[in-house]
Amino acid sequence: MANEHINWYPGHMKKSREMIQENLKLTNAAIEILDARIPAASANPILGQLLQGKPKIVILNKSDLADPEGNQAWVKGLRQQGAEPVCMNALTGEGMTELYRAMNRIHQRINENQTRKKPLRAMIVGIPNVGKSSLINRLAGKKSAKTGNKPGVTRGKQWISLEPSVQVLDTPGILWPKFEDQNTALMLSYIGSIRDEILDREELALSLLDFLQKNAPGLLEERYRIQTEGREPLSLLEEICQKRGFLLSGGRFDYARGARTLTDEFRSGKMGRVTLQWPEGQKGGPACEK
Numbered sequence: 501m502a503n504e505h506i507n508w509y510p511g512h513m514k515k516s517r518e519m520i521q522e523n524l525k526l527t528n529a530a531i532e533i534l535d536a537r538i539p540a541a542s543a544n545p546i547l548g549q550l551l552q553g554k555p556k557i558v559i560l561n562k563s564d565l566a567d568p569e570g571n572q573a574w575v576k577g578l579r580q581q582g583a584e585p586v587c588m589n590a591l592t593g594e595g596m597t598e599l600y601r602a603m604n605r606i607h608q609r610i611n612e613n614q615t616r617k618k619p620l621r622a623m624i625v626g627i628p629n630v631g632k633s634s635l636i637n638r639l640a641g642k643k644s645a646k647t648g649n650k651p652g653v654t655r656g657k658q659w660i661s662l663e664p665s666v667q668v669l670d671t672p673g674i675l676w677p678k679f680e681d682q683n684t685a686l687m688l689s690y691i692g693s694i695r696d697e698i699l700d701r702e703e704l705a706l707s708l709l710d711f712l713q714k715n716a717p718g719l720l721e722e723r724y725r726i727q728t729e730g731r732e733p734l735s736l737l738e739e740i741c742q743k744r745g746f747l748l749s750g751g752r753f754d755y756a757r758g759a760r761t762l763t764d765e766f767r768s769g770k771m772g773r774v775t776l777q778w779p780e781g782q783k784g785g786p787a788c789e790k
């Protein structure tokens with residue numbers, strides 16, 4: 501998976517915010533992309549402030565990797581908060597029809613009671629790796645969006661016209677996650693959206709095993725054919741190494757390989773679909789923070 505990581509420095513964050521503020525002046529709506537597995541942890545901390553009341557569509561992207569029940573729960577929860585949620589898979593285009601519908605609803609709302617109808621001009625925003633470029637490519641219908649995250653880079657503004665009066669800016673706004681929050685940082689590490697160096701892979705694997713054992717033991721039990729009840733994460737990792745034959749000389753466990761395999765298989769969805777954060781008061785996961 502080609503994860504793009506950014507080191508966020510204060511200057512960097514300032515530039516990125518300024519770029520978004522500049523571009524927001526040209527738009528009357530935003531499309532916020534979240535990762536459907538961790539909608540709370542992948543939300544931007546200051547987006548609400550930047551939008552200043554502009555309507556937004558919330559895309560739960562990578563919904564193919566999240567629990568379908570979790571997707572439903574988030575759609576319902578976000579709708580109750582007055583947002584326009586759309587479940588999506590930017591790789592296959594699933595959810596595009598819903599996205600167009602949501603854009604039309606917002607467009608109508610913007611022009612309600614207006615004699616001079618304005619076009620809808622929307623901007624895509626989100627933290628790194630949620631699928632901004634994938635969606636822009638899909639909207640543009642060709643591989644046109646630049647890959648790589650360069651906050652602050654200003655290119656000539658290009659609009660992708662979906663209809664004559666519905667346009668999306670071809671440059672996404674890249675915001676930083678709430679990584680000062682420990683739980684958020686962990687969730688982002690589990691799905692591979694922040695540098696692995698922040699947590700050692702083996703530590704990360706043990707933490708992920710602990711989380712899954714408590715919240716989604718079935719994933720581990722089915723994938724690795726192991727019993728998880730009452731076990732220590734380390735013993736789970738050892739059994740996974742044993743089962744996969746990840747052994748070093750003298751029969752020692754190859755923890756590094758076990759950890760890499762576990763995290764890779766989790767991130768790519770090989771273990772199954774899982775929602776790590778549920779809307780408040782609902783099943784599984786830690787209660788999501790605001």
Ligand SMILES: Nc1nc2c(ncn2[C@@H]2O[C@H](COP(=O)(O)OP(=O)(O)O)[C@@H](O)[C@H]2O)c(=O)[nH]1
Binds near residue numbers: 591635647
């Ligand atoms: N499974 C899955 N992977 C996705 C989806 N959307 C994007 N990706 C992958 O997620 C990674 C990051 O996507 P990208 O569009 O570069 O994210 P950006 O950093 O927000 O621009 C890439 O490896 C994409 O192929 C999706 O809906 N489902």
Ligand SMILES: [Mg+2]
Binds near residue numbers: 632633634646648649
């Ligand atoms: Mg990108």
